[in-house]
Amino acid sequence: MNLDFARAALAAQPFSVLLGARVEEFGDGRAVLELDVRDDLRQQNGYLHGGVLAYAADNALTFAAGTVLGPQLLTSGFSIDYLVPADGTVLRAEATVVQASRSRATCRCDLYTVDGEGNSTLCAAAQGSAVLRRPATPG
Incomplete structure (x- = not known):
């Protein structure tokens, strides 16, 4: 699997397309997803909605896991801590594999958020795992 494969997989996710997400890095236990911050993704106080951050963490964690387990994955679970309100022009989710077995990977x-001058602010941290998807059993 390579960056082009990861980009095609993301493009096959209608919700990711709706948000305008893109894969910027993919390989060797690491994945980076980005999306442009738009006004329709903000909450009532003007900050990027926490659900958008959770989406980015979920997908980045699973893409990172995919670099070691392959594409047939599902998120098993994750937790997220919001550290500061998210504001900027780009949201960047950087995920790395912490531990992997043959069927499960735990990632951080x-x-x-990145502002117009390129300054980054850590706004949230997440940890989660992805597991190989089991084939459906008949009947």
């Missing part, structure tokens, strides 16, 4: 993800 740091989420940054």
Whole structure:
């Protein structure tokens, strides 16, 4: 699997397309997803909605896991801590594999907002795992 494969997989996710997410890095236990911060993704106080950060963490964690386990994955679970309100022009989710077995990978993800001058602010941290998807059993 390579960056082009990861980009095609993301493009096959309608919700990711709706948000305008893109894969910027993919390989060797690491994945980086980005999306442009738009006004329709903000909450009532003007900050990026926490659900958007959770989406980015979930997908980045699973993509990072995919670099070691392959593409047939599902998120098993994750937790996220919001550190500061997210504001900027780009949301960047950087995920790395912490531990992997043959069927499960645990990953960590740091989420940054980037402003117009390129300055990054750590706004959330997440940890989660992905597991190989089991084939459906008949009947």
